[in-house]
Amino acid sequence: MSLGELAAAAGLRVLAAGRWPESAADTEVPALPGFMASSFSPLAAEAARRCLDAQPSGPGAGPPVTAVVVASALGDLAGAVRVARAVDGGERLGPLLFFQAVPNAVAGHLAARRNLTGPVVCVGDARSGVEVAEALLADGDAGLALLVLVEQSAVPGGTDRAAAVLLAPGAAR
Amino acid sequence: MTDTVPAAVRRGPRSVVVGGMGVLSAFGRGVGPLLGAALEGRAAFGPVGRFEVAGRRVDRAAAHPGRPLLETELDRAIGAACTAAGLSGARRADCPLYLAVHGDPALARAAPERRAGHSVGAFAAAVARRAGLSGGGRAYTSGCTASADAVADAASAVARGRVERVVVAAGYLVDADQFAVFDAGGALARDGRVRPFSAGRTGLLLGDGVAAVVVEAADAARARGAGPLAVLAGWGRAGDAYHVCRPRPDGAGLARAIGAALHRGGVGPERVGYVNAHGAGTVLGDRAEAAALLRAFGPAGARVPVSSTKSVHGQALEAGALLELVVTVAALRVGRLPVNAGLLGPDPDCPLNLVRGPAAPGPPPGGYALSLSTAFGGANTALLVGVA
Numbered sequence: 430m431s432l433g434e435l436a437a438a439a440g441l442r443v444l445a446a447g448r449w450p451e452s453a454a455d456t457e458v459p460a461l462p463g464f465m466a467s468s469f470s471p472l473a474a475e476a477a478r479r480c481l482d483a484q485p486s487g488p489g490a491g492p493p494v495t496a497v498v499v500a501s502a503l504g505d506l507a508g509a510v511r512v513a514r515a516v517d518g519g520e521r522l523g524p525l526l527f528f529q530a531v532p533n534a535v536a537g538h539l540a541a542r543r544n545l546t547g548p549v550v551c552v553g554d555a556r557s558g559v560e561v562a563e564a565l566l567a568d569g570d571a572g573l574a575l576l577v578l579v580e581q582s583a584v585p586g587g588t589d590r591a592a593a594v595l596l597a598p599g600a601a602r
Numbered sequence: 603m604t605d606t607v608p609a610a611v612r613r614g615p616r617s618v619v620v621g622g623m624g625v626l627s628a629f630g631r632g633v634g635p636l637l638g639a640a641l642e643g644r645a646a647f648g649p650v651g652r653f654e655v656a657g658r659r660v661d662r663a664a665a666h667p668g669r670p671l672l673e674t675e676l677d678r679a680i681g682a683a684c685t686a687a688g689l690s691g692a693r694r695a696d697c698p699l700y701l702a703v704h705g706d707p708a709l710a711r712a713a714p715e716r717r718a719g720h721s722v723g724a725f726a727a728a729v730a731r732r733a734g735l736s737g738g739g740r741a742y743t744s745g746c747t748a749s750a751d752a753v754a755d756a757a758s759a760v761a762r763g764r765v766e767r768v769v770v771a772a773g774y775l776v777d778a779d780q781f782a783v784f785d786a787g788g789a790l791a792r793d794g795r796v797r798p799f800s801a802g803r804t805g806l807l808l809g810d811g812v813a814a815v816v817v818e819a820a821d822a823a824r825a826r827g828a829g830p831l832a833v834l835a836g837w838g839r840a841g842d843a844y845h846v847c848r849p850r851p852d853g854a855g856l857a858r859a860i861g862a863a864l865h866r867g868g869v870g871p872e873r874v875g876y877v878n879a880h881g882a883g884t885v886l887g888d889r890a891e892a893a894a895l896l897r898a899f900g901p902a903g904a905r906v907p908v909s910s911t912k913s914v915h916g917q918a919l920e921a922g923a924l925l926e927l928v929v930t931v932a933a934l935r936v937g938r939l940p941v942n943a944g945l946l947g948p949d950p951d952c953p954l955n956l957v958r959g960p961a962a963p964g965p966p967p968g969g970y971a972l973s974l975s976t977a978f979g980g981a982n983t984a985l986l987v988g989v990a
Binding site for chain 1: 610611612613614657704705709710711714715717718720721722723726740741742743744745747748751755758759762778779780782783784785786787788789838839840841842843844845846847855858859862977978979980981983
């Protein structure tokens, strides 16, 4: 099921959505300053940017508290493989790999850029991400939840993908 | 961002308790050795022998002797927690597992065609299957707040009546890859000690932690005759919206997480008798956390006893929050306060009432304790526990 279908099944409204790649024109995910050696964080940032830019503008009462939930089955696979190879080969690691080691880092990037002050949570699959978002909204920890799904290709040469949805509590809740 | 309690924070009506606990730390298996070290302020840091550290800036961690396996230790901790909680095989069968780990340890070195089978979800499902927990699994990967997220979500689901109980488990064993990135980032303490909130602190040190707890509805525990270890009274989470890896200096995000936990628990700051702080031992992190405590507690923030048990067991990353919740619950039960070890002297930027020695009195009867965690990305969590 897509993120939108999972969200609908959980009784949530999808206010906006974005993904990468979206069309044949998406050949190279835009670089993200400060992040290196892996597409993981750039993918998350680009899908989230497209999602948030597609959000219909509200009445101007200020942004609601928005949670950031990142879901990924393999996490930053390219980064993890690079670190493992460097460790096994006795190479020195660059300091930037330090904060990239957890998916929270790009969530923090998004939160800082867009003033998203809700909880930051990372989980291992899309369904868990939707369930966590639903609970955060139901419990009032956030008024909206940005859910970003990131999947790098497990094999060399495959396509890396990311999708993002901005979720709100369902109308009937 | 000046308020410390999000206006809309609420919770389901059921009371939530912590049942059995199982743990492995650098001090060995079981809650007793860990609690003993925390109460005495006896740190476990020593030279790393588990993997090659030649060429690293720092060679220390708090590691259990030998080369424990994450899967085996998770199985043991979950088994210990379920047994201590008196959960029968049948009751385990409909119980979900929320597991906080960095990932499948085998992923980064698996052949490309086998990587898909090493997802963190598959790893969690395998742990659940071996433990006889067939109610579904969920993996949390949010760094140092991952296991607090798992506890908070378990508490939320139980409070809302979505589920009777959840087994929450977490594991991190000091490994060459994470050690290398933390060393490369200059995050590890150059003097080989973790000195939370102290003058002259130089950073964090990694430590082993594998823990499991049963989070259960109080009425369900009562109905099966189980005596809970503690009440999980409140939980709160909020983000800094500040930086990729630096904490917000004014502590406003963590203060809101604390406020949400106290609000859910219906507890005022004056009833909190102990705070197990995140207290990683970093200059910026400890300073921001002190600001958060003063912001959330008001005048009581300078009085409440505070320590970071990372000063003895180190930073267990994804498992840290759960390891520290175990220590906090155990300390609450014996009415004594874990020591903030490694203090060299006061830091004027951290004007907290630190627990300086083992003679400190315990929390007042009926008192509550908070366990705090923060992570990269500005993630902040607070868990509030009370005497059962």
